[in-house]
Amino acid sequence: MSVKDRIILALDVNEKDYALEIVDRFGDSVDIFKVGLELFVSAGPSVVEEIQKRGKRVFLDLKFHDIPNTMSMAGQAAARLGVFMFNVHASAGYEAMRRVSGDVTSLCLKENLPRPWILGVTVLTSIGAEELKNEFGIQHSLKTHVRHLSGLALKAGLDGVVASGQEIAMIKGHCGDKFLIAAPGIRPSWTPPDDQKRTMTPKQAIHEGADFIVLGRAVLRQPDPIKALELISLDIMTA
Numbered sequence: 001m002s003v004k005d006r007i008i009l010a011l012d013v014n015e016k017d018y019a020l021e022i023v024d025r026f027g028d029s030v031d032i033f034k035v036g037l038e039l040f041v042s043a044g045p046s047v048v049e050e051i052q053k054r055g056k057r058v059f060l061d062l063k064f065h066d067i068p069n070t071m072s073m074a075g076q077a078a079a080r081l082g083v084f085m086f087n088v089h090a091s092a093g094y095e096a097m098r099r100v101s102g103d104v105t106s107l108c109l110k111e112n113l114p115r116p117w118i119l120g121v122t123v124l125t126s127i128g129a130e131e132l133k134n135e136f137g138i139q140h141s142l143k144t145h146v147r148h149l150s151g152l153a154l155k156a157g158l159d160g161v162v163a164s165g166q167e168i169a170m171i172k173g174h175c176g177d178k179f180l181i182a183a184p185g186i187r188p189s190w191t192p193p194d195d196q197k198r199t200m201t202p203k204q205a206i207h208e209g210a211d212f213i214v215l216g217r218a219v220l221r222q223p224d225p226i227k228a229l230e231l232i233s234l235d236i237m238t239a
């Protein structure tokens with residue numbers, strides 16, 4: 001995979017026109033854009049369609065977390081929208097993940113649609129070991145919990161997980177090399193961590209084996225976003 005196939009640019013803005021302006025501004029240098037909660041709630045599914053009309057792929061990052069039937073129906077709607085990848089929370093449980101992966105596969109076969117990749121969010125990169133223990137009452141280590149949820153996602157038929165760069169080697173070791181990993185919380189050395197706790201540099205994350213890295217503020221909040229992406233891509237190429 002080329003560097004361009006590994007970079008996902010997060011369109012964390014709240015206006016459709018502005019999002020599309022960013023897509024156009026990056027032109028050929030970005031192929032995959034992430035539409036998350038902020039943009040989807042503000043602009044609706046039409047923004048996804050507009051991005052796709054420009055020949056770009058969309059990762060729909062809505063992190064479904066609900067009962068199995070609702071997860072399945074939402075997943076099928078995402079497949080009909082034509083996104084290349086979407087995600088669900090692995091902590092919604094095995095049955096919810098199994099339903100979403102099974103039902104989306106059946107739908108795509110029946111309606112002759114490309115089947116999107118489905119990833120499970122393990123533990124958000126904004127959560128640290130202390131919160132996991134004190135707020136969620138998880139007594140084992142963060143890595144053990146990520147490992148457990150990744151294994152559950154694999155067993156349920158998901159294609160991979162969203163996890164921090166720090167967990168890539170452990171997940172690949174546990175779930176196999178083909179199990180996809182998208183790593184958010186990516187921060188080049190020159191940017192602050194913001195609200196992210198488990199961060200890694202782009203170069204390190206690719207070196208660890210990330211299939212995709214998600215870049216948000218590290219690019220879009222820079223004075224020259226195009227230059228920032230160029231620097232990151234160059235840095236990765238020497239990984």
Ligand code: C5P
Pocket residue numbers: 010012036061121122123124125126162163184185186194196214215216217218
């Ligand atoms: O600006 P920054 O690079 O921190 O943005 C990260 C993006 O990845 C945000 O859109 C956030 O919603 C998303 N994300 C995340 N952690 C996850 C899954 C998705 O930060 N576990």
